[in-house]
Amino acid sequence: MLDQTAVEKLDVEAVNKGAKQKAQPLYAARKRIHPKRAQGTYRRLKWIIMAVTLGIYYITPWLRWDRGPHAPDQAVLIDMANRRFYFFFVEIWPQEFIFIAGLLVMAGVGLFLITSVVGRAWCGYTCPQTVWTDLFLVVERFFEGDRNARIKLDKEPWTGSKITKKAVKHATWLVIAVATGGAWIFYFADAPTLAYDFATGQAPFVAYATVAVLTATTYIFGGIMREQVCIYMCPWPRIQAAMLDENSLVVTYNDWRGEPRMRGQKKAKAQGLVPGDCVDCNACVAVCPTGIDIRDGQQLECITCALCIDACDAVMDKVGHERGLISYATLADYNHNMRIAMGGENTGTIDPSNVRDGNGGFVDAIRGFKWREMLRPRTIIYTAAWAAIGLALLVALGTRDRLEVNVLHDRNPVFTTLSDGSIRNGYTVKILNMVAEPRTITLTLDGLPGALMAINGIDAEPATTFDIPVDPDRLRALRVFVSQPRDMVQSGSTPFTFIVEEGEAGETDIYNANFEAPE
Amino acid sequence: MAEDKKDIDAVSGVETTGHEWDGIKELNNPLPRWWLWTFYATIVWTIGYTIAYPAWPGITGATAGVLGWTSRGQHAQEMEAARAEQAVYLTRIEDADVNTIAADPELVQFAVAGGSSAYKVYCVQCHGSGAAGGEGYPNLNDDDWIWGGTLDDIQYTLMHGIRHEADFDTRFNDMPAYGRDQILDRDQVSDVAWYVRQISGQEHDEAAAERGAETFEIECSACHGVDGEGVPELGGPRLNDAIWLYGGSHAQIVAQINNPQQGVMPAWGERLGETTVKQLAVYVHQLGGGQ
Numbered sequence: 001m002l003d004q005t006a007v008e009k010l011d012v013e014a015v016n017k018g019a020k021q022k023a024q025p026l027y028a029a030r031k032r033i034h035p036k037r038a039q040g041t042y043r044r045l046k047w048i049i050m051a052v053t054l055g056i057y058y059i060t061p062w063l064r065w066d067r068g069p070h071a072p073d074q075a076v077l078i079d080m081a082n083r084r085f086y087f088f089f090v091e092i093w094p095q096e097f098i099f100i101a102g103l104l105v106m107a108g109v110g111l112f113l114i115t116s117v118v119g120r121a122w123c124g125y126t127c128p129q130t131v132w133t134d135l136f137l138v139v140e141r142f143f144e145g146d147r148n149a150r151i152k153l154d155k156e157p158w159t160g161s162k163i164t165k166k167a168v169k170h171a172t173w174l175v176i177a178v179a180t181g182g183a184w185i186f187y188f189a190d191a192p193t194l195a196y197d198f199a200t201g202q203a204p205f206v207a208y209a210t211v212a213v214l215t216a217t218t219y220i221f222g223g224i225m226r227e228q229v230c231i232y233m234c235p236w237p238r239i240q241a242a243m244l245d246e247n248s249l250v251v252t253y254n255d256w257r258g259e260p261r262m263r264g265q266k267k268a269k270a271q272g273l274v275p276g277d278c279v280d281c282n283a284c285v286a287v288c289p290t291g292i293d294i295r296d297g298q299q300l301e302c303i304t305c306a307l308c309i310d311a312c313d314a315v316m317d318k319v320g321h322e323r324g325l326i327s328y329a330t331l332a333d334y335n336h337n338m339r340i341a342m343g344g345e346n347t348g349t350i351d352p353s354n355v356r357d358g359n360g361g362f363v364d365a366i367r368g369f370k371w372r373e374m375l376r377p378r379t380i381i382y383t384a385a386w387a388a389i390g391l392a393l394l395v396a397l398g399t400r401d402r403l404e405v406n407v408l409h410d411r412n413p414v415f416t417t418l419s420d421g422s423i424r425n426g427y428t429v430k431i432l433n434m435v436a437e438p439r440t441i442t443l444t445l446d447g448l449p450g451a452l453m454a455i456n457g458i459d460a461e462p463a464t465t466f467d468i469p470v471d472p473d474r475l476r477a478l479r480v481f482v483s484q485p486r487d488m489v490q491s492g493s494t495p496f497t498f499i500v501e502e503g504e505a506g507e508t509d510i511y512n513a514n515f516e517a518p519e
Numbered sequence: 520m521a522e523d524k525k526d527i528d529a530v531s532g533v534e535t536t537g538h539e540w541d542g543i544k545e546l547n548n549p550l551p552r553w554w555l556w557t558f559y560a561t562i563v564w565t566i567g568y569t570i571a572y573p574a575w576p577g578i579t580g581a582t583a584g585v586l587g588w589t590s591r592g593q594h595a596q597e598m599e600a601a602r603a604e605q606a607v608y609l610t611r612i613e614d615a616d617v618n619t620i621a622a623d624p625e626l627v628q629f630a631v632a633g634g635s636s637a638y639k640v641y642c643v644q645c646h647g648s649g650a651a652g653g654e655g656y657p658n659l660n661d662d663d664w665i666w667g668g669t670l671d672d673i674q675y676t677l678m679h680g681i682r683h684e685a686d687f688d689t690r691f692n693d694m695p696a697y698g699r700d701q702i703l704d705r706d707q708v709s710d711v712a713w714y715v716r717q718i719s720g721q722e723h724d725e726a727a728a729e730r731g732a733e734t735f736e737i738e739c740s741a742c743h744g745v746d747g748e749g750v751p752e753l754g755g756p757r758l759n760d761a762i763w764l765y766g767g768s769h770a771q772i773v774a775q776i777n778n779p780q781q782g783v784m785p786a787w788g789e790r791l792g793e794t795t796v797k798q799l800a801v802y803v804h805q806l807g808g809g810q
């Protein structure tokens with residue numbers, strides 16, 4: 001075992017410590033947190049996730065996707081003005097919003113699944129609040145140094161160098177914030193055009209307003225508010241409690257091997273004390289972006305960023321203990337191990353020798369993480385629901401129509417008697433050409449003996465079939481009058497069909513309509 | 520709160536506010552101070568808002584607000600903006616005749632929308648919301664037009680009305696009251712009515728219709744046409760079809776010959792202006808029966 005003086009004790013206190021010790025005012029000033037830089041497996045994972053998520057966010061609007069001359073070539077585009085949503089090879093019309101709704105439901109169920117398995121992984125790794133705060137911290141560290149340097153700087157009087165450092169930091173934050181807001185608007189219009197218009201002051205007001213609002217929120221939330229957003233503003237920390245159970249993996253301080261925490265363990269041992277693995281160095285508290293002490297147990301403030309795991313693992317490496325004093329663990333395993341540490345009873349006193357086998361390892365009864373534990377009815381049901389919705393959406397996407405006809409029957413008047421005694425009904429026929437090419441659609445009236453159609457705006461003799469040109473990716477609404485000669489009219493309601501057909505793609509759709517006549 | 524009165528909750532180890540309801544205590548996890556400041560800021564905002572906008576109720580009305588904003592004013596502004604947008608189309612409609620308008624799909628779209636809303640205000644009372652009319656009120660959806668169904672005819676009728684005496688150019692005719700004024704006797708009227716049933720393809724008394732044919736030729740054909748096909752120039756309704764303004768039964772026809780009901784339609788030209796009338800004409804024309 002290495003000398004523990006190698007591990008410095010950091011002067012840091014959990015921000016929520018006071019609540020448990022001193023008399024509290026009703027309103028408390030925020031305690032500044034200066035998170036120390038962590039290094040390790042989870043930090044590396046988080047860098048990767050940060051690069052991927054930010055990359056997706058900033059780059060996506062610039063990807064191109066050729067859809068021919070009649071549709072935009074932006075791979076991902078929410079075209080509000082024309083009410084279209086483009087996602088690579090998928091184009092969605094407003095009435096197909098079910099696909100978006102389905103994706104949102106999947107996102108929701110996915111979140112439940114992830115949370116029930118690994119707690120607030122969304123918060124700790126992928127939430128924009130976490131990712132941007134991390135990015136802003138990188139900037140802060142770059143200009144002001146790590147924790148100690150920053151604490152020192154904050155205490156210094158306002159000298160020229162301090163002002164420069166702070167100014168440069170805030171300026172960089174603002175640049176990132178503008179870029180963040182800027183990237184957002186590119187999802188709603190052709191990115192290169194909008195970028196040019198935006199730079200030359202020709203973009204619509206709403207573009208500038210959106211960028212301004214998102215710049216403000218990014219700067220304020222990522223740079224200034226940070227953990228306050230997670231603790232006081234976000235509803236998710238409250239909801240998560242319903243998704244966690246005793247088998248969810250959450251970042252846990254393993255008291256059963258850490259307590260009693262102690263500095264100067266050699267001396268303590270010489271005095272006959274049995275110290276736990278925790279050397280009380282506070283490294284875990286110093287790295288915590290929400291400024292809490294994980295050793296106080298699972299808390300609302302913890303976003304499970306796992307940085308305290310990295311910090312403690314580094315310490316354990318140094319002092320020669322196994323890693324994992326702080327680890328992802330389930331409450332069930334933790335409770336089981338705690339019972340062993342307390343000698344089988346809930347005595348409240350932990351004796352670390354209970355968990356040790358004497359050869360530097362743990363006794364066999366100690367439980368650790370097992371993949372099998374992830375398979376529980378809850379996670380299986382979430383996964384099944386998630387997959388079922390996904391599958392249904394894929395099937396629906398694969399089989400959906402790109403040619404549709406919708407018909408509205410005139411309600412008032414339901415029918416009109418013409419001078420020759422024939423009966424006429426009026427319909428609004430809407431033909432939806434949902435591909436980005438102009439097409440000629442054949443509209444046919446079928447199943448109504450002797451009846452002919454006349455269409456407003458189309459100069460042709462009444463007939464049963466019309467060739468209707470429809471613009472690419474557009475709906476064409478027609479006023480269609482169907483007349484049936486007097487001697488063929490049946491009283492009451494007679495069903496018939498409107499058929500639309502497109503020759504080349506062989507697409508067709510029918511609408512079952514009714515023809516109304518006097519009783 | 521004095522130190523010694525400090526009440527610590529046993530389970531959470533957190534101090535309570537000292538408030539207790541039926542054994543339920545409130546933990547004091549202090550709210551951040553910025554939240555409090557945000558709250559104060561909203562109060563300040565509210566005060567500013569009530570000064571800037573109409574807010575405080577008084578006896579005769581509310582304070583006006585220093586910005587002078589009113590919902591009426593905003594409405595007027597929005598209407599102004601809408602009118603400015605419509606002006607482009609309205610000028611084009613003003614400058615064009617109805618047939619030119621009908622040939623331009625863009626103008627048709629605008630005129631139909633404008634005509635439809637004017638229709639719903641001024642015309643529904645008589646012609647019905649679906650323009651299907653009723654007894655004494657012509658159905659505008661069908662192809663039977665007393666005064667003609669071309670765009671020009673419809674526009675003229677709308678401009679000058681029917682039997683609207685204040686308008687010198689109004690459409691006018693007057694069917695004699697054959698029964699009331701004893702121009703024809705009872706039997707003659709009945710016979711003519713049977714004849715009218717015959718030419719309109721309805722059940723009739725053959726012998727009576729034969730007798731009525733002669734009277735029809737003398738008394739009726741000038742206005743209703745030799746074969747009862749109607750004379751739109753004179754406003755003589757077509758009789759040899761399936762459409763009846765006052766009913767097509769023998770009794771109803773007899774009643775109309777004896778003592779004709781004559782409908783009146785106001786002249787809209789002066790009241791609505793020619794631009795609106797043109798839109799109304801285009802709207803009515805496209806309902807299905809326009810010629």
Ligand code: SF4
Nearest residue numbers: 288302303305306308
């Ligand atoms: S306690 Fe650990 S996991 Fe939780 S927020 Fe702090 S550093 Fe991250």
Ligand code: SF4
Nearest residue numbers: 278279281282284312
């Ligand atoms: S848990 Fe680990 S990092 Fe935290 S004080 Fe103990 S030894 Fe240090």
